[in-house]
Amino acid sequence: MTDRSSAAFVVFDHVQKSYDGETIVVADLNLAIEKGEFVTMLGPSGSGKTTCLMMLAGFESATKGDIFLDGKSINNIPPHKRGIGMVFQNYALFPHMSVAENLAFPLEVRGMNKAERKEKVDRALEMVRMGGFGGRRPAQLSGGQQQRVAVARSLVFDAELVLMDEPLGALDKNLREEMQYEIKHLHESLEMTVVYVTHDQGEALTMSDRIAVFDDGRIQQLDSPTKLYEEPATAFVAQFIGENNRLLGKIESRNGDNVIVDVGGTRIDAVAVNCGETGDRTQLSIRPERIAIGDSRDNVVPAVVRELIYHGDHIRCRLEVLGSDEFVVKVPNNVGARVPNVDEATEVSWDTADCRALDSGTVEQGQDPQ
Ligand code: ADP
Numbered sequence: 001m002t003d004r005s006s007a008a009f010v011v012f013d014h015v016q017k018s019y020d021g022e023t024i025v026v027a028d029l030n031l032a033i034e035k036g037e038f039v040t041m042l043g044p045s046g047s048g049k050t051t052c053l054m055m056l057a058g059f060e061s062a063t064k065g066d067i068f069l070d071g072k073s074i075n076n077i078p079p080h081k082r083g084i085g086m087v088f089q090n091y092a093l094f095p096h097m098s099v100a101e102n103l104a105f106p107l108e109v110r111g112m113n114k115a116e117r118k119e120k121v122d123r124a125l126e127m128v129r130m131g132g133f134g135g136r137r138p139a140q141l142s143g144g145q146q147q148r149v150a151v152a153r154s155l156v157f158d159a160e161l162v163l164m165d166e167p168l169g170a171l172d173k174n175l176r177e178e179m180q181y182e183i184k185h186l187h188e189s190l191e192m193t194v195v196y197v198t199h200d201q202g203e204a205l206t207m208s209d210r211i212a213v214f215d216d217g218r219i220q221q222l223d224s225p226t227k228l229y230e231e232p233a234t235a236f237v238a239q240f241i242g243e244n245n246r247l248l249g250k251i252e253s254r255n256g257d258n259v260i261v262d263v264g265g266t267r268i269d270a271v272a273v274n275c276g277e278t279g280d281r282t283q284l285s286i287r288p289e290r291i292a293i294g295d296s297r298d299n300v301v302p303a304v305v306r307e308l309i310y311h312g313d314h315i316r317c318r319l320e321v322l323g324s325d326e327f328v329v330k331v332p333n334n335v336g337a338r339v340p341n342v343d344e345a346t347e348v349s350w351d352t353a354d355c356r357a358l359d360s361g362t363v364e365q366g367q368d369p370q
């Protein structure tokens with residue numbers, strides 16, 4: 001183990017998991033989480049996120065490798081002795097118990113006396129603004145209120161580490177966004193460490209200090225939300241986080257940090273990120289908001305407008321560019337902005353610094369990770 005990982009609060013050290021002894025669902029996972037951090041595991045369904053959380057919680061064991069909590073290996077410590085709070089998607093409150101009894105349960109298991117229990121339960125309910133609801137049954141609460149209670153239950157015994165697995169998946173959009181801010185604020189005020197799992201990139205970007213992007217049991221990139229969005233390291237990450245235009249081509253020449261890429265006979269300058277050498281295939285990645293209609297930027301290519309969709313603050317413009325008719329440009333609805341017409345032949349342009357040449361192996365054309 002490195003010095004950095006031994007100092008971290010949670011450490012996955014070369015962790016591998018197979019349920020059946022054949023298929024590897026988590027492959028050589030290395031992840032160090034600092035105390036007080038909010039780290040999200042983000043990835044498509046089946047990429048191994050829940051398995052990682054279950055191993056950290058102690059409900060599954062690693063096939064290989066070690067997990068450390070606060071410097072100690074927890075491989076042989078049962079779940080209830082790990083002192084970890086947990087929230088799951090299907091909140092799993094006990095239906096026959098009141099809200100207060102649901103919250104008191106983990107405290108009872110820990111042998112806490114009644115007066116102390118009441119104090120902790122009241123405080124946890126206040127934290128999630130559910131103060132008056134202790135006497136109700138879960139069935140007498142809305143989905144959002146039940147979710148708040150589930151969050152309160154994970155906080156009730158002052159766990160230093162709280163794990164949340166798609167906790168907001170069942171809620172509608174407005175409530176989900178409200179709860180995202182609420183959980184984020186709780187994280188800040190309680191100074192706990194949170195490991196959060198979601199397949200929703202917007203949720204991950206809003207809440208996290210760092211995000212580990214999972215694909216097929218591996219971390220593709222571990223970075224801050226800004227870095228992941230602005231500087232995706234792989235084609236998978238560029239595609240999974242935010243919107244992305246991609247053009248497939250072949251590297252014509254490489255000059256230090258830049259490459260010239262041949263896209264169907266047109267030469268495009270790009271930043272070499274993790275592409276190969278001359279002759280190799282690559283995927284160019286450009287964010288829609290980094291593209292101008294017209295020739296004001298470094299790389300100028302012809303385009304035909306196929307569709308315009310009005311979004312209020314911007315107009316989403318789909319164009320045919322270099323053989324792809326899925327090219328998207330966001331035209332801001334600013335004073336004086338010129339919006340082209342459907343079927344108009346025009347040009348689009350972007351700066352070389354905003355065009356990244358990535359590996360082409362991971363994401364095939366037309367395949368969109370959910
Ligand atoms: P995610 O949470 O990213 O959707 P999971 O960790 O649930 O992914 O699953 C990763 C892989 O492991 C999937 O292929 C899934 O089918 C498999 N898997 C998960 N749990 C079990 C289990 N208890 N037994 C066998 N296979 C499992």
Ligand code: MG
Nearest residue numbers: 046049050051
């Ligand atoms: Mg899962």
